[in-house]
Amino acid sequence: MRLVIQRVQRASVTIAEERVADIGQGLLVLVGVENGDGEAEAAWLAAKTANMRIFNDENGVMNRSVKEVEGELLAVSQFTLTASTRKGNRPSYIRAAGHETAVPLYERYCEMLSEECGKPVQRGVFGADMQVELVNDGPVTIIIDSKLKE
Numbered sequence: 001m002r003l004v005i006q007r008v009q010r011a012s013v014t015i016a017e018e019r020v021a022d023i024g025q026g027l028l029v030l031v032g033v034e035n036g037d038g039e040a041e042a043a044w045l046a047a048k049t050a051n052m053r054i055f056n057d058e059n060g061v062m063n064r065s066v067k068e069v070e071g072e073l074l075a076v077s078q079f080t081l082t083a084s085t086r087k088g089n090r091p092s093y094i095r096a097a098g099h100e101t102a103v104p105l106y107e108r109y110c111e112m113l114s115e116e117c118g119k120p121v122q123r124g125v126f127g128a129d130m131q132v133e134l135v136n137d138g139p140v141t142i143i144i145d146s147k148l149k150e
Contacts, residue, residue: 001041001109002081004030007054007140011074013124014131021122026071028134031109032081034095034147041146044107046112048109054140062140067117075113076124076132077106099127 011028013021029049055064055071066073079102083091097105102125110121124130 001034001037001105001146002032002046003045003049003142003144004081005049005052005054005142006030006134006143007137008074009135009137011132011134012135013076013122015125015128020130021074021124023072023122025137026073027066027068028132029073029075029113030078031106032076032078032079033097033105034082035097035101037097037101037105037146038053039105039108042109043112045144045146045148046109046116048144050116051112052142054114054142070119072117074115075106075110075121075122075144076130077102077126100110102126110133 006028010021010024027049035123042098050067053065054062055066055069057063059129079093080095082096083093084095085091096102106126110123114121124132
């Protein structure tokens, strides 16, 4: 699994001109699921997301997690994070997990993140054409790939 975690002042997801998710200060997490990913990767990434110290403390140092600042959470599935760009100019998505794997794993990641943080995770709609708006705070953007955890 591959995540792009963005510290935001606010973020939202709109589908067909209807807002389906909206958060204030917190994290917008883009989630890509690859073939071979499973529950262990989702659990590791949920814990990393919840405990990553990327929010400022009273001294302006990034030393607090989203849990500690009681930030909000928004997770959006994004298969394009699995793209391979090694050959040519058209990205290949052959590593992207199919719906039968990706949907339950994305949902499981969201459930685990909710458990870790003690609050609900707002979500986009898997496979939908979504418009994602955000105000990146900092900017702070972190990329995590579960295949690189060791």
